[in-house]
Amino acid sequence: MIRVRELAKTFTLHNQGGARLPVLQGVSLEVGPGECVALQGPSGAGKSTLLKCLYGNYKPTSGSVTVAETEVTSASDQELLRLRASSVGYVSQFLRVIPRVPAIDVVADEVRGKPEARQEAEQLLLRLRIPMRLWSVPPATFSGGEQQRINIARTFIRKKPVLLLDEPTASLDAENRVTVTAMINEAREAGAAIVGIFHDQKVREAVATRIVEMEELS
Numbered sequence: 001m002i003r004v005r006e007l008a009k010t011f012t013l014h015n016q017g018g019a020r021l022p023v024l025q026g027v028s029l030e031v032g033p034g035e036c037v038a039l040q041g042p043s044g045a046g047k048s049t050l051l052k053c054l055y056g057n058y059k060p061t062s063g064s065v066t067v068a069e070t071e072v073t074s075a076s077d078q079e080l081l082r083l084r085a086s087s088v089g090y091v092s093q094f095l096r097v098i099p100r101v102p103a104i105d106v107v108a109d110e111v112r113g114k115p116e117a118r119q120e121a122e123q124l125l126l127r128l129r130i131p132m133r134l135w136s137v138p139p140a141t142f143s144g145g146e147q148q149r150i151n152i153a154r155t156f157i158r159k160k161p162v163l164l165l166d167e168p169t170a171s172l173d174a175e176n177r178v179t180v181t182a183m184i185n186e187a188r189e190a191g192a193a194i195v196g197i198f199h200d201q202k203v204r205e206a207v208a209t210r211i212v213e214m215e216e217l218s
C-alpha cells in the first residue's frame with residue numbers, strides 16, 4: 001500500500017539566506033496491509049516530515065512515494081485530494097477544522113450522505129469519552145486532548161486502507177490512550193497499512209508490527 005524509494009527532503013530556508021537543511025536522505029520503506037510501522041528517532045530526525053511526504057503535504061527533493069498505487073510526488077492537486085478522500089487517513093498532532101462547525105458534525109461530515117452518519121459519529125464520540133454537552137460545540141475551544149480525540153474520531157469514522165498517525169495519543173489520558181490503542185489495532189486487523197509516530201513506549205509496543213529507526217542528518 002505504501003512504497004517509498006530513496007526519498008530525500010532538503011528544506012531551503014529562504015529567510016536564512018537560502019541555507020539548506022537536509023532532513024531525509026535515502027529513505028526506503030514498504031508497508032503492506034495489516035502492518036503498523038512505528039517511526040522512531042530523536043526530535044528533529046524527520047519523522048513528521050516523512051509522514052507529510054506520504055500525505056503529499058511536502059514535496060520530496062528526490063525519490064518516489066507510492067500510496068495506494070498513486071505516485072504522490074507527481075500527483076496533481078486533484079489526484080491528491082481524490083487519493084486522500086478514498087484511501088488515506090491522517091491524524092496530525094493538531095486539529096484543523098472549519099470554524100463554527102459543531103464537534104459531532106466535524107466527525108459525521110466525513111461520511112456525509114450515509115444515513116447512519118450521525119449515529120456512527122455519536123458512537124465514536126461516546127467511545128472516546130467526549131462529554132455529550134460538547135457534541136454541539138465547535139471544537140475550537142476544546143482542550144488539547146479533546147481536540148485530539150475529535151481528530152481521531154474524524155479520521156477513524158471512515159475505514160481507509162492507509163493511516164498516517166503523528167503522535168495520536170500525545171495529549172491523551174491513560175484511559176483514552178488504551179481506547180485509541182485498541183482502535184489502531186482494530187484498523188490494522190481490518191487490513192489497514194499504518195505508519196505512525198508513537199512517543200509513548202507502551203502504545204508503540206502495543207500497536208507496532210515493525211519499528212523503523214530514523215537518524216538526524218545534521
Ligand SMILES: Nc1ncnc2c1ncn2[C@@H]1O[C@H](COP(=O)(O)OP(=O)(O)OP(=O)(O)O)[C@@H](O)[C@H]1O
Pocket residue numbers: 011012021023041042043044045046047048049050
Ligand atoms: N516546513 C519546513 N521548513 C523548514 N524546516 C522544516 C520544515 N518542516 C520541518 N523542518 C525541519 O526538519 C527537521 C525535522 O522536522 P520533523 O518535524 O520532521 O522532526 P520530527 O522527527 O517529527 O521531530 P519531533 O519528534 O520533535 O516531532 C527539523 O529540523 C525541522 O526544523
Ligand SMILES: [Mg+2]
Pocket residue numbers: 047048049197
Ligand atoms: Mg514530529
